[in-house]
Amino acid sequence: MSDVVVAQSLDEAREALASHPDATVLAGGTDLMVEINRGLRRPRRVVGVAQVPELRRWSVGADRVVVGAGVTYTEMMTTALADAAPALAQAARTVGSPPIRNAGSLGGNLGTASPAGDTLPVLAALNAEIVVVGPDGERRMGLDDFVVGVKQTNLRPGELIVAAELDRPRGRQEFLKIGPRNAMVISMAGLALVADHDARTVRCALGAVAAGIPRAREAEAWVAGQIDWDNGAGVDDAVADEFGQRVAAASSPIDDHRSTAAYRRHAVAVLATRALQRAFAPGGHGDA
Amino acid sequence: MPDPYSLRVNGVECEVTDTDLAESLLFVLRERLGLTGTKNACTEGECSSCAVLIDGVLTCSCLVLAATAAGQEITTVEGLGDGRDELSVVQEAFVEEGAVQCGFCTPGLIVAVHDLLEANPEPSDGDVREALSGNLCRCTGYGRILAAVHSAAATKRSQP
Numbered sequence: 196m197s198d199v200v201v202a203q204s205l206d207e208a209r210e211a212l213a214s215h216p217d218a219t220v221l222a223g224g225t226d227l228m229v230e231i232n233r234g235l236r237r238p239r240r241v242v243g244v245a246q247v248p249e250l251r252r253w254s255v256g257a258d259r260v261v262v263g264a265g266v267t268y269t270e271m272m273t274t275a276l277a278d279a280a281p282a283l284a285q286a287a288r289t290v291g292s293p294p295i296r297n298a299g300s301l302g303g304n305l306g307t308a309s310p311a312g313d314t315l316p317v318l319a320a321l322n323a324e325i326v327v328v329g330p331d332g333e334r335r336m337g338l339d340d341f342v343v344g345v346k347q348t349n350l351r352p353g354e355l356i357v358a359a360e361l362d363r364p365r366g367r368q369e370f371l372k373i374g375p376r377n378a379m380v381i382s383m384a385g386l387a388l389v390a391d392h393d394a395r396t397v398r399c400a401l402g403a404v405a406a407g408i409p410r411a412r413e414a415e416a417w418v419a420g421q422i423d424w425d426n427g428a429g430v431d432d433a434v435a436d437e438f439g440q441r442v443a444a445a446s447s448p449i450d451d452h453r454s455t456a457a458y459r460r461h462a463v464a465v466l467a468t469r470a471l472q473r474a475f476a477p478g479g480h481g482d483a
Numbered sequence: 484m485p486d487p488y489s490l491r492v493n494g495v496e497c498e499v500t501d502t503d504l505a506e507s508l509l510f511v512l513r514e515r516l517g518l519t520g521t522k523n524a525c526t527e528g529e530c531s532s533c534a535v536l537i538d539g540v541l542t543c544s545c546l547v548l549a550a551t552a553a554g555q556e557i558t559t560v561e562g563l564g565d566g567r568d569e570l571s572v573v574q575e576a577f578v579e580e581g582a583v584q585c586g587f588c589t590p591g592l593i594v595a596v597h598d599l600l601e602a603n604p605e606p607s608d609g610d611v612r613e614a615l616s617g618n619l620c621r622c623t624g625y626g627r628i629l630a631a632v633h634s635a636a637a638t639k640r641s642q643p
Contacts, residue, residue, distance in 0.1 A: 292617020378616030
């Protein structure tokens with residue numbers, strides 16, 4: 196194997212990784228190349244997967260949406276995916292700038308596994324199943340099992356992220372994030388909220404406020420009982436505020452160079468309140 | 484060391500030999516191929532001064548591993564004019580509107596504006612701001628850049 200393989204098919208990528216499990220997988224480059232340029236990483240072998248056609252595909256079914264690992268942020272925003280997974284499109288639009296969104300991909304966001312990865316709360320709120328292939332075949336797991344720590348996944352040597360499969364519930368979706376400006380911002384806090392009017396549940400996941408991507412399960416269960424599912428009335432301010440506090444309780448933020456723990460906890464509460472009010476704005480909130 | 488590879492830049496095949504695996508497309512363009520129009524500033528995708536088109540897609544060349552760009556069509560700022568001494572409509576508008584001060588961000592902006600106007604011949608202020616949100620300029624305050632984009636768009640629309 197050459198030191199650099201630009202795989203043109205999934206089989207070619209799998210074979211290259213099977214023969215050299217220590218090779219570094221390169222997707223859009225928006226994370227890995229930063230480390231290479233700074234001299235923090237010196238890969239001995241690289242398998243480029245950005246041109247693998249099987250990874251660039253996505254499909255929308257009645258209940259599920261399948262997003263290939265190579266689908267870019269630009270594609271999440273500009274294709275029919277944006278209608279099938281609106282929160283994913285909203286999250287994609289907050290990432291970087293147009294050239295970053297043209298290169299960065301869902302699989303790259305998963306592989307980097309930063310708590311600030313903007314698609315990750317969306318995946319958690321949409322009950323994503325992460326599909327990986329490797330020498331031992333295919334494995335599927337929820338985001339909780341895939342992301343095992345800050346920038347740590349449970350990918351095994353020789354494995355490759357293939358796709359994420361998402362729920363497609365009936366109801367509105369929101370992704371919100373806080374940063375110092377509207378572009379080129381790494382989240383100080385992020386939040387995805389998904390309403391499911393058939394299951395009568397609300398699902399809410401948090402970014403950049405914990406080591407992983409926590410779901411606010413206590414707050415989700417509580418608020419499901421506060422929603423007027425039958426008549427589509429809006430949520431009371433008091434309910435929205437209390438939801439915010441309960442969601443913030445699911446965060447475990449730290450002080451770092453981007454923000455303080457206290458501000459992050461405050462921001463998450465504001466985002467949760469706002470997302471709930473938007474998702475259940477009066478009138479037809481079951482129609483997405 | 485990667486095998487020698489060939490990059491197609493502005494329509495010309497360029498052999499790249501004796502390279503290091505870790506070289507970005509930005510580094511190879513500037514240091515090996517002598518195409519210094521593409522600027523090297525942040526090397527982390529924050530400033531877009533290294534923007535190029537790869538198969539027509541706006542890309543930060545600092546975030547592309549050079550060897551993986553083999554077989555793709557790379558267009559740098561040098562490839563956008565109508566010839567070595569002819570300015571493109573966008574370049575002309577930047578000159579006329581005084582949208583250039585130190586000039587370091589200008590090549591990346593020129594590439595990004597070409598990309599914008601290709602897709603959207605009549606952009607709103609908001610469209611321009613979003614399209615150029617990754618291009619950092621520390622001199623001009625962006626007002627004249629915005630004016631240059633609208634001027635270039637108007638000129639292009641008036642051309643047959």
